[in-house]
Amino acid sequence: MTDFGGGQNRSQGDDGDARTNLIVNYLPQNMTEKELYSMFVTIGPVESCRVMKDFKTGYSYGFGFVNYSKAEDAAHAISTLNGLQVQNKRLKVSFARPSGDDIKETNLYVTNLPKNVSEAQLDGLFGKFGTIVQKNLLKDKITGMPRGVAFVRFDRREEAMEAIQHMNGVIPEGGTEPLCVKIAEEHGKQKAAYYAGWQAGYTQSRAAACNYALQNWMKRQNRMHAHS
Structure with missing residues (x-):
């Protein structure tokens, strides 16, 4: 995330943050945070901006966040930049909702x-x-x-x-x-449960195989001692 100062003084759940923090959808895949900042700073001072990307691959998810210093600048950015055509995408700019139920x-x-x-x-x-x-x-x-x-x-x-x-x-x-x-979210839980079940079954099967191999080894050892 590119931080331009001041954002650290405001907590995530503040009402002020809800009125200054924007979500920008349908960003071009190659858009950088610097380009996103350059576009939105024309409206007013920007405290921070971020293009959301996959942590491992760096692949852009096609959306980002822009946090303004003033609520009126955020509102102006929505009225000015929402629907703007950028490359092959049409931006959707709106207030970012706080996390919650x-x-x-x-x-x-x-x-x-x-x-x-x-x-x-x-x-x-x-x-x-x-x-x-x-x-x-x-x-x-x-x-x-x-x-x-x-x-x-x-x-x-x-x-x-x-x-x-x-x-x-x-x-x-x-x-x-x-x-x-x-x-x-339900799909994620089902997938996690599947892998947990698979891992448990694999562990049990491996333990049974090891126990079977150990028993055979002990039988061979007993036969060898009986013939010696």
Whole structure:
């Protein structure tokens, strides 16, 4: 994160922070924090900005945060820069919501999408249920082709629930299988439980194999001593 001073004096949950901290969606993949800062500082003094990236690969998630010194500058940035065309993207600028129960269960995990699905088509499938604040089409690391899997984050929990109700089990145009739409947090828990179960089973199987090998070794030793 690029910090330009002053931000450390304000706590994350302050009302002032809620009125000065912006989330910027649909950033071009190659946009840097310096470029993001240069764009938003034209409105007013910026305390900090950050482009969200994968920690290991450095791959941009396509969104970031900009925190202003003054609430009026943040509001002006929304009215001025929201919808701005930057390269092949149209920015979506809005106030960043504080963490808490009000934003839980808004991120959906979607599988069985058509392999050739685009971001625009993803918007067409899910945008009718509410405001999409972030989306991510997962791609194969080798081929770069879509895997038919995506994350779609809505602005409100009610919108996400409505999307699940109407889209789970639906075969989309161009698809061959019904969509599986669920809360991303639930998917993460199921995956963790699966691996925990697999690891436990593997440990038990390995212990049984070791015990069996030890018993055979002891039998051979006993036979050798009996013949000596």
